Amino acid sequence: MRFGILGETRAWHDGGTEAALGGPARRALLALLLVRPGEVVSSDRLAEELDPGGGLSAHALQSQVSRLRTALGPAAAIERAGAGYRIVVAPDDVDACRFERLAREGRAALGDGDPGRSVALLREALKLWRGPALAEVAVAESETARAAAVRLEELRLGALEDRIEGELRLGEHRAAVPELRELVGRHPLRERPAGLLMRALFAEGGQAEALVVFEETRRHLAEELGADPSAELAALHRELLSAAPSPSPVAPPAQLTSFVGRAEEVTEVAELLRVARLVTLIGPGGVGKTRLSVEVAGVAADEVCFVALAPLRDGSGLPQALLGALGLRANGLQLGSGPQTPVERLIAALSDRMLLLVLDNCEHVVEETAVLAARLLAACPRLRVLATSREPLGVIGEHVQQVRPLADEAAIRLFTDRAGAVRRGFTADPRLVRRVCAALDDLPLAIELAAARLRTLDIDDLAGRLDDRLGVAARGSRTADERHRTLRSVVAWSWDLLPEPEQRAARRFAVFAGGATAEAALRVCGTDGETLESLADKSLLDPAGGGRYRMLETIRAYGSERLDEAGERESAQGAHARHFLDLVRTADPHLRRAEQLEWLRVLAAEHDNLLAALRWAVGTSDLATALELLASASTYLWIRGASASVAPYAITLLDMVGDTPSEGLTEEYVTCLLLAASGTAGRPVWQRHRAAAEKALAAAWPGTHAGRYPAALLLWLMRNASETDPRSAFALVSSQRDCPEPWTRAVAWYVTGFGALGEGDAEAGERALATAAEGFRALGDRWGTALALDVLAGLADGRGDRTRAIALTDQALALTGELGALEDSADLLVNRGDYRDDPVAARADYASAAELARRAGSSTCLGAALRGLGDIALREGDPDAAERLYEEALERIDPHWVKSLGNRVRTLAGLGLVAEARGDRPAARKRYEEAAEAAGGPDRLHLMGLPEPVIEAVSER
Known part of the structure; x- marks a missing residue:
């Protein structure tokens, strides 16, 4: 039986039916017994608490107890013990006890550095509250109830603060701000929510707002308590005060027409950008802000990134839009979890870069744009921003330039x-x-x-x-x-002025995001080529090159309204979703073949349309279409590094599907979970669905026949490689060596190679990896081939064959270059530098890797490059420079990424060699012990492809 006192006192049988407890007196009696289940409450205390006036006799109390026993039945025993009563129930059957346990576990997880688990536990705990604690008892007149209610409410507030802190650690700053503002308003003397609000505001670029929160809290403490802020809050205030500003981007669109009437304005805005870091062009729609920004960008900066914000439906996708325009992948190929948030990746990519960022059409996401622009400008001192909007961003330091109609x-x-x-x-x-x-x-x-x-x-x-x-x-x-x-x-x-057939085609075209090919427009709009050409002649559609049409966003918004008025939205968006589902179904097998690059370009051009189709399918609860869209697009999303862009939709979809997908959609369900887990909020979802997904995947891929989505196997391994015990994932994937699908066989051999290497059988591992490389290469898959070549190069280096190691890495670099994979190329350049005997050539590779890592915003890749430069400095007899580079590398390398393990061990060993060169043997020994521990023990050093001097230093000393 379950009991609830966090709100109205209630009891439920195991089947879920509620017990009829009777009147207020019996409910209050039950609540008082449940405050401390199993503990005796004296009859005198119960009588006093139930009737403070003293009118409840012992007989009347006994009568109430008897009636309560009858209402509860045998599932809960109310026993007479000495001079009182007690209720015998398991503590976890009482919501208050269960809440306290979950709150303790959530706080412990937070202290252990696991905010994902902490947030999940605390959300579960807080859901148990249905109203004020002990609502059935007259708390104001009951000493026991009052004390218990105060204690529970205090625990509830603490759990709420713990949950919000966990969410902030997960990067959910924006969502936390409104709740924190309300919490600070209700508890102005409580410092912890004020500190959390300050951190959330600062993380979103609101340094000034955070300082205002501190000042208001300081004033309340002084006026109400005559006290100063705590040392912790004061330290946070000082941190805010001291905070200082410390791949190829999308170019502005080429123009097909002459630029008329604004030459002086171009010069004026360009000159303004030389002294101002944020300039916003404002004016009414159609006044020419976008065209002016394009012309200004052409003369004001050498490197420009043009970001068209009009396709965004809301501000949630703003950071991803900037990442895409900068040419950055949402995730690299590295195994493991723990990716940076999109905003953190933007800051890392732009921190040292001299760039003009053009943000076009900000008006519908002006608040989110203002916050993000302020944060980027504060963190990236060489960045400048030129925005176009129908209203100013409202950021301190903004220079507003009014764009007026033509003379x-x-x-x-x-x-x-x-x-x-x-x-x-x-x-x-x-x-x-x-x-x-x-x-x-x-x-x-x-x-x-x-x-x-x-x-x-x-x-x-x-x-x-x-x-x-x-x-x-x-x-x-x-x-x-x-x-x-x-x-x-x-x-x-x-x-x-358009005839009805053209109006119908134009309003249906409004469902496209980012334009459309002629084929797509003909199918979705239900029209013919002559009508499309007529709309283009009349400037309702714009031929955008490459066989595509686009519609100006102002016209598209107007057409969208007309689509609703005509009652055709469901029809048009359904046709749109079906078209792009057919497209990704057709493209998926080609992405693992020789035509990979061609189809990647096709799908990249339709990325916004894919998101729009997915958004519609999820929003209308068309679960089958949404699941198939995600599954069919998964190979493209993974290779392109854009899986995080669909993670929120995947998470929502899983909540709708539950743990049991419809028959025939089990593989789609697994792929949906893998994509959901790629986002920063996906960890709880992964933990909740992983077991069910593993069973579904094993059933879909028994090894005797191929499943529908081969990329799911490799995604499954990559996601599970960071688990405590990934052996089941390795076994599942490697069991596909005889699968009839050739790309899957190559993946299985790739995984088999890692398994053999982990067991110390280098020859068997190399044979398996060579088989994988041959399989990927035969199919024309550059991505898989590069993965296998990278590992084979490391094995060749381990045998002392550095010439072959460099040659294999060069081949892999050529492939990642074709794919535009900056992080993967940086990783390969570091490896090539490690293989070189010539320190000059090695330094060049490390420097190139560092540059690519900075452009990609990859902290771990940059750390690896710095480690290589530290090795060079140590070889050249400069231990001070080596130590500085190693220390910075150690701060940047993520210890949870599997592919980062070797670089972490080498960095720690390098610091040991630096200490040894200075004669500091204790410090050296400490670093060597750390390196051995990171490797999993000295006996595993030889399995990591480390240089012999490193192995010897760590093993012997």
């Missing part, structure tokens, strides 16, 4: 230029052109839309339609939304 003559020139492009030899009375432009508020986009109509209209007809249809647009409606006052009227007018 009269410039507007006329723009109209004439664009009209001449659609009607050869176009001429018109400048006064008539001026009238058209004035009716369009001299907005460049509106002028271009109007000029495009001259392909089918005369200038006189156009001017007449403007007089009739755009009277509101000339001045703007005072009742319309600010951002739509003028341009909405222009778009509406252009839209209304």
Whole structure:
């Protein structure tokens, strides 16, 4: 039987039915007995607590106890003990006791450095609360109840604070801020929530807000208690005060038309960017902010990254959008867990980089953009930001530049230029052109839309339609939304000129995110090629090159509204999702073959559309479509390093599916779990579903026939390699050596090779890895081939064949270069440096690796490169430089990544050699012991491909 006193006193039988406890007196009696289950409560105390006036006799108390026994039945015994009563139940059957246990375990996990487990335990504990503790007892008049309620409420508050701290450690800063603000407001004298709020605000770039929180807390403490903040809170305040600013990016889009009327503004903004680090171009929609930013970027900086934010539905995907525009993978190929948050990766990638970051169309995510821009600028002193928005970001230090409509003559020139492009030899009375432009508020986009109509209209007809249809647009409606006052009227007018078949195609095109190929547009819009060409002629669609069309976001937003009005959204988005599900189904096998690069480019171009299709499928609870989309796209997401971009959808989907997927979707369920686990919030989900997924995967891949998604096997191994006992994962994957699917066989041999190496059989390991490399190479898979070649190179070096080791690494580098894998290339360069006898060439490799690691924002790869440079310094007799490099490397190398283990051991051994060179034998011995412990014991050093001097130093000394 289960009991609840954290709220209204209740009891439930094991079957889930609730026991009928009766009136308030019996509920209060049960609550008082459950405060300390198993402990005797005297009859006098019970009578006093139940009736403070003293009117409850011993007989009446006995009667209440008897009735309560009857209500509870035999599942809970209320015993007479001495001069009182006690209830005999297991502590965990009482919600208050269970809450206390979970809260203790959650706090212990937090102290042990496991915030994921801590948060899961504490969330479970806090869910047990249904209202005020001991709600059935008159707490104000009951000493026992009052003391118990106060203690439980204090524990509840502590558990809440522990849970929030765990969430902050997991990088969930933004979500925690509102809850922390409310908590600080209710408990202004409690310092811990104030400190947590300060940390959360600072992590999101709100240093000034964090300082305000400290000042308000300090004032409350002084006024209410006459006390100063604690040493811990004061230290946090000093930390905030002292905080100082301390791959190829997406280039601005190439322009197909001339730039008219803003040469002076380009010069002015470019000069402003020389002295200001954040400049925001503001103005109404269609005024030309994006085009101006492109022109400014061309003259203001050598390295530019252009980030189009219009495709984002909300600000949650902002960091991932920046990572993608910078050309950074969401995850590397390294085995293990514990990835950095996207914001941390951005800071690492940009910290020492001189770059102009153009953030285009910020208005719909302005708050998130402001927070992220402030944080990046504070952490990256050489970074500059040029933003376009319909309102300022509101960040301290921001320079706002108003972009206004074109001057009269410039507007006329723009109209004439664009009209001449659609009607050869176009001429018109400048006064008539001026009238058209004035009716369009001299907005460049509106002028271009109007000029495009001259392909089918005369200038006189156009001017007449403007007089009739755009009277509101000339001045703007005072009742319309600010951002739509003028341009909405222009778009509406252009839209209304379309015949119905073109309107239908245009509004259905609005479901695409990031444009579409002609094939996709024809299928989803249910139209023909002539209609698409007509929409492009009228500037409703823009031919974007490569056979793709795109729609300006303002027009797309308008079309989306028309789609809802027509009642066609479900139909259009369903067709959109089906098209891209077919696309990823078709692409998946090609991603493991010779045509890998071609299909990676195809899917990369459709990444935003894939996310949009997935978002729709999850949002409409179309579980089958969502699961198949994720599974079919998993190979692409993993190779591209973009699995974290779908992790939130995968987590939501797993919550909807539960532990038992529909028949026929077990493999999709497993792949969904693997993708969910790639995000920073995926650890609890992984722990909850792992056992069920392992059974499903084993059933789907028995070894006698191939499953549908071969990448799931390698993903399963990579995810499980960091578990305490990964042997079952290794056994499952290596058992596929006879699988009829060739890529799976190559993966199985790759894993078999690692198993043999772990058992000390280098020859068998090398044979298995060579078989894997041959299998990947025969298929044309660059990614798998590079993985196998990397390990084979290490084995060749272990035999002393450095020439072969370098040659194999060169081959792997060529493959990762084709894939654009910066982190993997950096890792390979470090390895090649390790294989070289020439210190000059080795230094060059380490330096190149460090540069790639910085561009990728990979702290561990950078640590490996610094370790290599430390080795060079030690060989050249500079122990001070070597020690400095080793210490920095040790701070950066993640000890939980399997592929980082060798570099960690070598770094610790290098520090031992430095100490030994200085004659400090105790310090040297300590470092050697740490190195041996990191390797799993001295007898395992030879299995790690370490240089003989390192092995000897660690083993003998």
